[in-house]
Structure formats: C-alpha cells, structure tokens
Amino acid sequence: MTMLPGATEKRLGLVVDLDTCVGCQACVTACKGWNDQGYGVALSDQNPYGAEPSGVFLYRVHSYAVQPVDGLAQTINFPRSCLHCEDAPCVTVCPTGASYKRVEDGIVLVNESACIGCGLCAWACPYGAREMDQDAGVMKKCTLCVDRIYNENLPEEDREPACVRTCPTNARHFGDFADPDSKVSKLVAARGGYDLMPEMGTRPTNKYLPPRVKDRRAEASLLAPLLDIEAKGFAGWLDRVLGKI
Amino acid sequence: MHPAPSVILFTVLSGLGFGFLALLGWGVVIPQGVQAFLVWGIGYGLAVGGLSASAFHLGNPQRALLAFSQWRSSWLSREAWASVITLILLAPVALSDWLGLGWPRGIGMAGAVMCGVTVLATSMIYAQIKAVPRWHHWVTPLLFLSFACSGGAILAGEARLAVLLSVGLAVVLWLGFFFGDRQFAARGASMESATGLGAIGRVAVFELPHTGGNYLLREMIFVVGRKHAMKLRMIAILAAAFGPTAVFVLLPMHVVTVLLAVALHLLGAFAARWLFFAEAEHVVGLYYGKR
Amino acid sequence: TKLFVMFGVAEDHDSNPIKIGLGKLKARGARVIGVNPIRTGYNAVADDWLGITPGTDGLLILSLIHCLLEAGRVDLTYLARFTNAPLLVVEDGPEKGMIAKNAESQPFVIDRRTGAPAPWDGKGVEPDLGAVYGGNRTVFQHMAERYLAAEYAPEAVAGRTGIAAQRIRELAAELARVAFDEAIELAQPWVDFRGNQHETMPGRPVSFHAMRGISAHSNGFQTARALHLLQIVLGTVEVPGGYRMKPPYPKPMEAHPTPHFVTAPGKPLSGPHLGYVRGPENLALKEDGSPARIDKAFTWENPFSAHGMMHMVIPNAHAGDPYKIDTLFLYMANMSWNSSMNSGAVMAMLTDKGADGEYVIPRIIYSDAYASEMVAYADLILPDTTYLERHDCISLLDRPISEPDAAGDSIRWPVVEADRDVRGFQSVLLDLGARLGLAPMVKEDGSPKFRDYADYIQNHIRRPGVGPLIGFRGPKGDLEGRGEANPEQIAAYIENGGFYQAHVPAEAAFYKPWNAAYQDWAVATSFYETPQPYLFSIWSEPMRRFQAAAEGVGFVQPPDHLRARLRQAMDPLPVWYAPFGDEVEGYPLHALTQRPMDMYHSWGSQNAWLRQIRGKNFLYLPTKVWQAGGFAEGDYARVTSPNGVIVVPAAHMAALNENTVWTWNAIGKRKAAWALDEAAPEAVEGFLLNHLISELLPPKGDGHRYSNSDPVTGQAAWFDLRVKVENAGRRLASEPAFPAVSRVVPQGDKR
C-alpha cells in the first residue's frame, strides 16, 4: 500500500558519521555486492568494459569541498543512500503499490514484481536514493539490507547492513531510532545528528553526524625556553636540562 | 529533468485530446454523422494515443494495470482512473453524435468535467513533486488546464473561444516562467542544506561519487543553457498562444486555417513542454553540484 | 594514544588496519593531525591539517625538536637508557665521528654515580648524557647543539615549509603536553636487557605514522630519521600510547645480512642478494669499482639500497651501464606504464634496436595475470593465475600481517579452479629451478624437490626448524616458530582462517628492543638465534663511515664527484637538505600522486564497478593556480616538467598546499590494455604523471646524471617532481596518447 503507515513500531535506519568517513568507497561496493545477489533482481551494469560504463548502485559516496569564512578549506566525504523517510514522498506517488513503507520497522522497500518502472518515485525522492535498473526496468533502492538484518542464517555479527559491516572506520551505524537507548539514538543525541534537506518535509530516519570542529588552535600555552641560550651558551642550557633529571 | 520525448508527446497530445473531448462532450461543438465519427475519433485518438505514448516510458508496461490500484494516494493512479472514466463516460455521447441517436447531453457534460479532472490529475503528477521546486506550484495545474482548453478550442476551430483562451494561455505561460524561476530559491534547498555542512562554510563539489554515468544523471540532471531557454520561451508563447490567435484573426475560417493554428499551437506546446522538463531542476542535482 | 600525527599517508599497505585504527581514535575523540600537502582521505578526517610544502617535512620535524630541546621538554630517562645518546663520539683523529670504544671494542657510557666509564649494557648503570670523557662528548650533546641552532627555529623554517612559526610552536607545545603532562602507565612489571627490574610500563600517548610522502623524496631517509628522533626525544617509541614495532621487528641492523653479489658460473650467489650495508666495504662493487648489480644498488650513489632499485633496471640495461643484459625477466610489475618513471621513454627502451638491427634488450620474459600494458612488450609471456587460483605465502619475510601484539603470517589457497591455460608463477619458478638443477630445488637424483609451491611452503626448511611459515609446525602441528615441517600445515592454516598469530606475552609487549622477555620470545619464535637488544642510533655509525670516506678516510674511497653529496646525505645525525628536484628553475609547482583508496595501482580498472566510480582522473590545482590560469570547469592543463609535457583534464581543489598540484595514481591506461574498450575514459582522458618524472636527474656540471632517488637508500624520488602549469582550454583527450597495444585477451563484454 502506498499510503504511509502513521507510525511504525520500530524506526530502523543508519547514522552516518561525517567526522570519520575517509571516502574509501568500500561500502559502495559492499552494498552493490550484497544487493547484486540478494533482494530482487541483480543490479545491472551497461557497457561494463566499454567506453561509457554505467550501472545501478544503491549507494554513493560524494566528496565535498567546504570553505569556512576564515579558515582552511576542508574536504568532507559524504555517503548518500536512502534515508527511510517517515514522510516518504517516494511511497505516496507510486501508482502500483510497489513502493511501500513497512509498518513493523519503517523500512522503505520496492516490491519489484509490482513495479512498472514509471520512475515517479525516483522523481519524488529529493535525495537521489532510487535508481532504475535499465535491464529489468524496475526501481532499485537501499533495502536497509532487510535480507541481512533479520537473517538467522547469518552469524549474529553479520546481521547488519552490508555497508555498515564493511565500513572499516565505523563511520556507519545501524539501529532503531524509536528506542532512545539504542546506539544510534545516543549517537544522535551526543553528536547533534541532523536531517538532510529538512525543508523537503520528508522527515528522514537516517541521521548525519557533523564533522567535529577542525583546525582548532591548540589551547596549551607555548613552550617557554629554559633560559636565554644565546646569553648562557650551550653549556648553560646543558646544565639546566640535566639538572632536571 | 530529462525532457523525455515520450513524456512530452504524451502530456501534450493527451492534454490536447482531453481538451478537445471536453468541448465535444459539453456540446460546444456538436458534430454529426461521419463528421462526428471523425471528430470524436481525433479526440479519442489524441487522448488514447498520448496515454499509450506514456507507456514507452515504463520499464514494465505489461504490469500497467497495477497502476489503477493506488488512487487513494497516487496522482498517477488517479490519472489512470480519471482518464478511463472520462473515456467511458463520453463513449455514449460520441455514439449518439455519430449515429444521430439524440441521447441527452448530461452525461457528456459529466465527461467534459472528467476531462478537466484527468488533465488536473496529470498536472498534479508533476505539481506534487516537492523535489522539483519549479513544478511544485499552483501554476502547474493551471498551465496544463490552460493548454488543454486552448488547444481544444483551437482544434475545434472555435475562433472566438480559441483567441480568448490563447491569450489566457499566454498569461499563464508567462506566469509559469515567472513563478518557476523563483521556486528553487523559495524552496530553500541548497548544497548547504542538502549536505547539512553549511554551518562550516560554503559547500562545493570536490569529487563526484562516480565518473561513469548513472540513472540520476540521465533522468534528473539536465542542464539547459540560459540563452537557449530564453529563445524557446519566446517560441512557446508566440507559437502556442499568439500564433493561433493571429491565424484566427487574420485568416478566414477554413480547415486549412484550423490546421495551421493547430500546427502552430502544437509547435509552441512542444517547446513549452520541453522547457517544462528541461528547466525543471531536481534538488538531487545539488548533491552533484549541478543545477 | 591520545594524539596521532600522520606524515604523508594517503592509503598505506595495511590500509584496512589504519582505517580501523582511525575509526577507533575518532570514536573516542582522540586527536588526529595530518601533515600532508593534500587534504583528502585520512587527512580529510584529521582534526588538524598542516598543508606542508612537499619535501620539507624534515625541516618541520627538526624545528619541533628545536622547540622541545629549547624548553627542555625531552625524555632524558628514555634517551639515557634506550638510545645511544649517552655514548661518546670520537672528537678527532682517524676514528673521528665514530662511537668511542673501550679496549674490548665495546662502546661505553659514563656512569653518573661514579663519573667513570661503565658498560653500555651494565646493570644499574646510570648513563650521563652530559659526560665529556677523553675530550669526547656524548651523542646527546652533539644532537642538542645541532638542533638548538637558530637555523631550526620555527621562524627560520616557516617560509620553506609553508607552516607558520606560531603553528609549529603550537604543535610542539601540544606534543609535549600530551607526552609529558598526560603520560600514562601500565601496571606491568618487566625486566630490561641490563637485568634491571621495572614495576610498571610508563607510556607517552603521542604516536606518529609516516609513509611515502616522506620516503618518496630524495631527502626521505634523513627525514624518516628525523621523525624517528622526534619520537625518541618524546620517549614514545615502543611505549604504551606510542609507536610500536611489529614482530619480527625490532631487529638491529647487525641481525640482518649484508648484500651478496659474488657470482661464479655453476655456483649459487655467495649469500642473500639484499641486505644492510655497514660500511663502504659492503658495497656491491666489482674490483674496478663499477657496480656489480644491474640496478646499481649498494653503490656510492645509493649505498643503503636495501630493497634494490627496481626503477633503474630497464634504463640501466638499455644504456648498457653498468653492463648490457641478455634477458630481462619480470614478474608482476607494469614497467612499461605506471610502475616506471618516464614511461614513454621506457617503452622506447624496450623496443629500441641497435645499429645491428638487434634489440638493445634482446629478450623479455614476463609473468602477469592480466592484460597489462607490459604484457605487450614481452617475447615470452608466462600467464600467471590470479590470487584466487593458487597458493601464496605471506611470510614474516615480507610485509607480514603482524600486529604489535602478535607475529602473524598467512597463506592464500586456490578457492576457484583456473579455467585457462595458466600456472601459478611460484610453481613455475620451482619448475624452472629444478630444470636448471639449482641445488635447493632438486633432490640428490636431480629430480624436482618440490611438487609445486604449496609443497614448498610446507616443506622448505630455511634454517633447522625454520620454514616459510611460523604456525602449526612440527609433526603434530603444535609448534610455533620452530619445528620440523608439518605435512598438514596448509590444512591447519585453512582451518584457522588462512593465518597464524603468535601472540607476544604481556610482559614482552612494550619496550621490545630492551625487554628481556621479548628478546627471549623472539628467539623462541625464530626471529633470530640469540637475544638482540640494541640502542636506538641517534648517531649512526654506518652513515658516518660513508661520510668519513667522503672526507678521504679509509681505503675504500668514493669517486670524487660523489664526495660532496655523500658528506651531506650521510650525516650521522638526522639532517634536512632540499630535495634534488628543487634544483631546477622555472618550475614553481610540486606535482604529486596519491593512491585512491578504491583502486589498486593499475589493475582496479578491470573491475566493472570500480571503473564506474573512478574511470578518469583530473589534475587538481590549488586556488592560486586555478585563478591565475583562468581555469574553468572542463578545461585541460598543459603540465611541463624538465622531462616533458602532458595535457590533462584539470579540476580545482581548495584544500591543497598552494604550490602543489596532484592526481590519482595509475588511473590512466594505455588503449586496449586491461581488456577495456580502446575508447575507455581511462585511456582517452585518464593520464599518468609518470611521463613527467625522469629516472635520472638533470646533468650535473660534470655531465654526470644521478638516478632520481634518495642518495642514501635509492628509494625512488617519485614526489620530487617540479612542474609548471598552463591552461590548455577545452580538449577531448589527454596527451601524450599512445597507439593501442595488441590484445592478448578479447575485450571484456558482460561482467
């Protein structure tokens, strides 16, 4: 049903730590690797070895240059995938009911066997989180690795999204935002997690942790010379230093 | 947004078709006999042809029937229902005109109203998309309705009505450009809000996430040159609105006159619709530093 | 650690462990500082970024040492106990600059308790850093005197390094504060090599890490020494919170072999071909003084070239200097492309013919697993398997998977069966060796000793009880480090996940070079045969031997044209000199490469997904250059170095040292290589910086051309490159463009 559930029991989603992401793209390929053989059709590629390769990815990592008013320019790596919005416009626009938000955990999914590939949901998503599969003609999007997180055939530690499991710096965290004691809720509270494009009114579940303040001046007072070396000479310095042992 | 030919064709032709059908249904023009068959045929042809052109746009057209299921939330679904209802409602009227059955016109008027509802639903598919600020405005439905009405009148050769509606169309087109140009800023989306990094400073792209192409770049990110766009805007207003007006004012009424007016109108309508897509910026472009 | 400082790291060899480590530091809010001309990746997440001018880290580091010494914020206890700071330097005479020795030829210290000489490793001895004995002063005094000099003051180095004096002083203060005021302590008793008992393990939670940003400059070795010295004066090496070594290290130089090069027909080489040079007498020189090796490693030009000098083999072979060769045999090195300096010229060398119409390099044999650019130049191709189709052994001998708390080694084993006519190269080598009758590869009767590489991994014995792998040794597979070959060893590794870890005991985990428990464990685990404790050499005797030779001391003498350079580069104390690349004029910018985290050198581009992510590279220009050149998005840049010109796509980057341009390494491909379309973006727009880098420095006054390497170690000076940049406007393809290579496999179709 493309009516949105009023509220969901759980609100599963991700926290992305922009202070920590080094932009290695490991999550991007892990995501494609898992979803290429998991939920729904494979993520096709066109001209993979040709002049203009192209393909579907559910997840992309950008890199931005941010220039403070006064201060050094910064580079900030920025992972982007579906935010599993509470007011998901991608769901309500879908004419077939293929696009839906789950009542039990809030995951936004596409039922590919009902998808006509009209592309409207991708238009409706402000975040570019949906990409149409050119071979299959159906809409693909992040599944929050629904086929991992509840998968009892996987060892416990693997029951989290592929991108989270792979991220070597732990810049991605998975959990239930409905539970104020969950790791993700606590991180958001502690680090000021925020929404992307709040003006779109989508109420994203996923939150981003801002980079910590960079290029702070050291607070420690500068080192004071032991004595005036030019006046006292090296010998004076040596006495002074070794006298300290 | 990528100006996909199938979608441009669909929206322009079906809009024209429904506009024309509305006039027929309402009884502004009441054709008879073979002429009725032809005229209703044109109306149906445009409407249905346009709808099927949109199927080219689908990845899995064989499942198109499923698109009727979500009328409670989806404008696309509502459009599907509205168009089918309209076409069904108008069928007896068409039959009556053709075969001279003289059935009452009430149902035709209902059909005419449904034509408007259909065009409205079509326009709402675009107008509802907040992520494309240019579209997300009341001027979008007005524009679609205006095109349908004026197009219908032109096609019907109802000179006076056509001139009136065409002048109206010119105003609405202008309004569309006027409001459209201001919508992105009004929406408040920026690279800073898209990334949430604005608190640190001005945000620009350092590296794109991929050097290869993808669906988003093809479908949602289309950059049209300003000069080019201005030229097309002129063409749209001149051809779609003032062209038919001039033709009807200057030339005597004749089939050729109508055809000329329709041709000019369509030319302008295609230009306007191309711009409707090409000039519409999706906020996802912000992530790519492209608007 | 509480404060972590990186110098010149983009990716590194243990790239996943580094990322994991950074993630942990970030999670607990520790402070990370990146010293790098470019702010991407690890440096992008660093809390603080010092966008240093390339090649000047040594100056920055020595200036930090200056500040610490000036304020007396140095770890004197550490210096006295664990380094050669208290040893005496001979002031004059033929032994000038050597460490003073006693009658037993042992270095000694002056005990503070008695004021008299005492053994350097004596129990209870308290070495005096300020001692003067027999007119000789301690290393500490030489060191302090040098770095206290005004030339190392922050104000004096700020201009060259591009780091403000205030910033340098702040960093010094921060290092001192964390090292000394936030010191930590582990309640772990231990015994040092002198027999002194310690109740705790004090730690200084400041740590450093450096990579090619330092080593790929012609002053890299001395800069690395400077960084080591900085850590030493802070007392942070091998202590809790500091930089720690991974077994089989620490290992003193004396525990390594010297290089061997004496050949005789029908006889094996006299010993290992690589090693550590102690003095001029170890150089790989023939009797006439000419280089014994084709790469000219271990010569006066690059005495300590412990890794060999791979980047010089083809140019030397082509020039017939030091001699001509008959066959060039290469393995897993894309030498006609991204692995070479001056790639265009190397391609010409590989196909060059002499007056007689014969190839200058007559035969080329090459083993590669893929359709690389180099394959096209081979007369004989030995197609290798991929990593997934063969056995491999990542032993303690080369870049093992060790951690500070564990020695580790690992294997690969075939997980898919090869579907082509290919053979694992290591097995091919064993086969070749057996056919040639090389002693260790054949049985008494001359038949092959090893079936294949798997057999070798398991059954080769290097020293009694020591083989390629340390785990699951002995007939029962229960021995660690030492033990007879185990026929089930590989199975045991696979069972264990492909690796083995020998864990360092808790009392041996820190202070390893001086920790008796560690030394005993290292012997038991087979790293060496007897305990090898040693002092860190702030003052390096082997270097001084070369410097002394350059001053005319000794029988083995360098050629005159190298004397000045050796005197400078072989300074026994860490020193900074301008990188040789800086000597040319008219090239105001530094040009660098970085490894993209998502590509492994050249061959990542074969991956259908990765090449969508990064199928094209740009030359990143700092704001100053971007604006001065009037660049706009889509423009190309014409980049000129003393060695050549390239025309390549340009892009702007603000978070960049203002005199530096850079690009991602090895994204550019030759047309039709790697089974890609000839029109692939990698081959059309992608480019290499390598064409601009010469393997030889511009001629000196005497016409001599040195190799573009560190004069001490011969490390290739990839990052000394200087260029100028102009706007070349809109283009569709990069230059130079080379014709397509002939395909050895068909173009890739579906993935």
Ligand SMILES: Nc1nc2c(c(=O)[nH]1)N[C@H]1C(S)=C(S)[C@@H](COP(=O)(O)OP(=O)(O)OC[C@H]3O[C@@H](n4cnc5c(=O)[nH]c(N)nc54)[C@H](O)[C@@H]3O)O[C@H]1N2
């Ligand atoms: N993903 C991936 N990982 C790899 C490889 C790969 O190809 N891909 N290759 C492996 C190999 S063979 C190697 S050798 C290692 C290399 O690992 P790294 O040394 O980490 O790699 P480089 O990319 O060469 O990075 C050199 C860094 O030094 C900086 N730099 C250059 N000059 C200076 C300078 O003067 N001062 C300072 N402070 N910084 C400077 C550059 O900006 C760059 O960030 O990586 C290994 N790991």
Ligand SMILES: Nc1nc2c(c(=O)[nH]1)N[C@H]1C(S)=C(S)[C@@H](COP(=O)(O)OP(=O)(O)OC[C@H]3O[C@@H](n4cnc5c(=O)[nH]c(N)nc54)[C@H](O)[C@@H]3O)O[C@H]1N2
């Ligand atoms: N401009 C610039 N140039 C550089 C550097 C730089 O920083 N800047 N860095 C330099 C450094 S540190 C390094 S290490 C070199 C690396 O340069 P190379 O060592 O040449 O690196 P690769 O491109 O990884 O691959 C070498 C070859 O190994 C092949 N290969 C891969 N797997 C196998 C296998 O299993 N078996 C066999 N037989 N072959 C295989 C690949 O197909 C490829 O042809 O580049 C150097 N070049």
Ligand code: SF4
């Ligand atoms: S991020 Fe986009 S696709 Fe995901 S729920 Fe929100 S609107 Fe829908």
Ligand code: SF4
């Ligand atoms: S593309 Fe599929 S999921 Fe998206 S709106 Fe159309 S039918 Fe629904």
Ligand code: SF4
């Ligand atoms: S949660 Fe799963 S599907 Fe979603 S981005 Fe991560 S790996 Fe991809």
Ligand code: SF4
């Ligand atoms: S794996 Fe982690 S660090 Fe790497 S790009 Fe993804 S989020 Fe960033």
Ligand code: SF4
């Ligand atoms: S390429 Fe292999 S060795 Fe290097 S980080 Fe990745 S997994 Fe580790």
Ligand SMILES: [Mo]
């Ligand atoms: Mo390397």
